[in-house]
Amino acid sequence: xxxxxxxxxxxxxxxxxxxxxxxxxxxxxxxxxxxxxxxxxxxxxxxxxxxxxxxxxxxxxxxxxxxxxxxxxxxxxxxxxxxxxxxxxxxxxxxxxxxxxxxxxxxxxxxxxxxxxxxxxxxxxxxxxxxxxxxxxxxxxxxxxxxxxxxxxxxxxxxxxxxxxxxxxxxxxxxxxxxxxxxxxxxxxxxxxxxxxxxxxxxxxxxxxxxxxxxxxxxxxxxxxxxxxxxxxxxxxxxxxxxxxxxxxxxxxxxxxxxxxxxxxxxxxxxxxxxxxxxxxxxxxxxxxxxxxxxxxxxxxxxxxxxxxxxxxxxxxxxxxxxxxxxxxxxxxxxxxxxxxxxxxxxxxxxxxxx
Numbered sequence: 001x002x003x004x005x006x007x008x009x010x011x012x013x014x015x016x017x018x019x020x021x022x023x024x025x026x027x028x029x030x031x032x033x034x035x036x037x038x039x040x041x042x043x044x045x046x047x048x049x050x051x052x053x054x055x056x057x058x059x060x061x062x063x064x065x066x067x068x069x070x071x072x073x074x075x076x077x078x079x080x081x082x083x084x085x086x087x088x089x090x091x092x093x094x095x096x097x098x099x100x101x102x103x104x105x106x107x108x109x110x111x112x113x114x115x116x117x118x119x120x121x122x123x124x125x126x127x128x129x130x131x132x133x134x135x136x137x138x139x140x141x142x143x144x145x146x147x148x149x150x151x152x153x154x155x156x157x158x159x160x161x162x163x164x165x166x167x168x169x170x171x172x173x174x175x176x177x178x179x180x181x182x183x184x185x186x187x188x189x190x191x192x193x194x195x196x197x198x199x200x201x202x203x204x205x206x207x208x209x210x211x212x213x214x215x216x217x218x219x220x221x222x223x224x225x226x227x228x229x230x231x232x233x234x235x236x237x238x239x240x241x242x243x244x245x246x247x248x249x250x251x252x253x254x255x256x257x258x259x260x261x262x263x264x265x266x267x268x269x270x271x272x273x274x275x276x277x278x279x280x281x282x283x284x285x286x287x288x289x290x291x292x293x294x295x296x297x298x299x300x301x302x303x304x305x306x307x308x309x310x311x312x313x314x315x316x317x318x319x320x321x322x323x324x325x326x327x328x329x330x331x332x333x334x335x336x337x338x339x340x341x342x343x344x345x346x347x348x349x350x351x352x353x354x355x
Contacts, residue, residue, distance in 0.1 A: 003179070003338055006166050007040075007188035010114055010135060012067035012092055014038035015338050016189025017179065018137070018168060019196040019330075020118075021071030021095055022145075022316070023047035023298070024306050025204060026196075028056050032063030033201040033330040038338070042069040042095050045086075047298070050078040054085045067092035069116070074099030087111040095137065098124060105132040118170065118191075120148035125159045125167075136163055137191050140171030144194050144233050144318035147171070147223060160186045174320040176340020183345070194318040197305075200329045205308030208315060209327065211235065218322040227314065228297050235315040239300060254296065 007016040019026065019034040021042035034041030048056055053070075060068055070091050072082040083104070086094055093114035100108075105115050109132055117128045118137040125136050138159045140152025148155075152171040160167050166188035173182065173190045182190045197204060198212055215221060215235050223231045226243035234240055246254075297314075304313025328336070 003183075003341060005183070005188045007135065007168060010093075010166065011040045011069070013040040015334060016168075016183070017334055017337060018042070018170075018189060018191035020137075020170065020191050020193040021046065021069070022193050022197055024302055025193075025202060026071070027203050028059040028063065030196065030199070030201045030203065030330070031068050032060050032066075033199075034196060034334075035064045035066035035068050037330040037334040039330070039334050040067070040069065040093075042071050042093070045070040045082045046073040046076055048078070048082075050081060053078060053081050054089070057085055057089050057091065061089070069093035069095055069114075071095045073097060074104070083108065086113055093135075098128070100131070102131045109134070116168075119159075120146075120155070121150070122155070122158045122162050125163055129163045129165055133165065135166045135168060135188070137168040137170050139191075140169075141223075141233075142319045143171035144221075144321075145316045146230055147233050148231070156182070156185050156187060171318060172320055174323050176337045176342075177344055179337055179341040180344035180348070183341070184348070192320070194320050195324065195333065196330070197317075198321065198324050198327055199333055200327050202327075204305045207308040208305055208310055208313075211237075211310040211315060212317060212321050213325065213327075215317070216322050218319040221317050221319045221321055227300065232297075233317065233319070235317045235321070237315065238311040239304075239314055243296075 003015055005016045008014065015038045017039040019039055019041040021044040023044050024047050026042060026044040028043065031041035031043040043056060043060060045053055070082060070086050072079055072094060073096065091113060093116050094108060095116050095118060097118065108115055114134045115132060116135040116137060117133050118139055119125045119128055120139050125138060128136060136159060138155050139147060140155045141147050141149050142152060152169060156169050168189050168191050169182040169187040170191035173192050174195045179190050198209060220236045221233060222236055223233045224240055224244060225231050300314040301316060303309045304315045307313060
């Protein structure tokens, strides 16, 4: 038995297993390691410093000859840099949220780039396909980072019934049983973030990885709106509790401080920062408070997953972390997942044949 789906055909991977583009985690090394192991890795272009995108794409190409993808956000300062580099270097696919318009998506598709947005609601999946998406990744509420309230077991069949393009399941996946279940639902494969964050190739410091490994209660990996006004899932810690105890004015003041710091590091002056804020606000996807609070996220997440500060930083995580008890290499992880999935599918086929 060989697990080969339409997802493998579209992305050029050996197996229908995708590594998501986690900010500051999905670096060139992790992306290449995933691809070399037979999966499909997305590089976190959305959090790459301006001017460094092409260097990172070349770094991935130096580590693997397999196809890979790049993630971007239309409201990041270097969105055009990412798009141009993706087209120039013939990157296989891009992942994104709801930002790109039909014109941008057509530009990518005309260059042969597979467009693969991530959504958390049926209406967003339908809209993404209308705009030109080739594949849809649906993330259920169990997933890490920004997430919704609908669990994967409900959202996945909803989206499968609503669109006619291949659908990839995300949110709560960590082993071969999950892959077999997703394929049985009708998905073309699975996408995992937390599971790849917790691998030997992950750039996350050991202090933070140990905190992920030690979190065995999924209820402690919970959603909060205290960071930027949108629901996000993190491992509960002192920083989450501190943010939730703060009033909105205090959080807005903190955001302004982080915004000035981020703008300075990104080479953006006050006018450029104001224009970026207005662009985000005019999109209609964020309220004024959410736009102002947005700088909280990169500062605090980097403190957690880049610096390894598990109490004063934030640790984005899906609830799947509670089911992971060791760090495997990407090669070991994907081989095990495929083997487990094949065994489960074979067992189910035997049950059907027996009847």
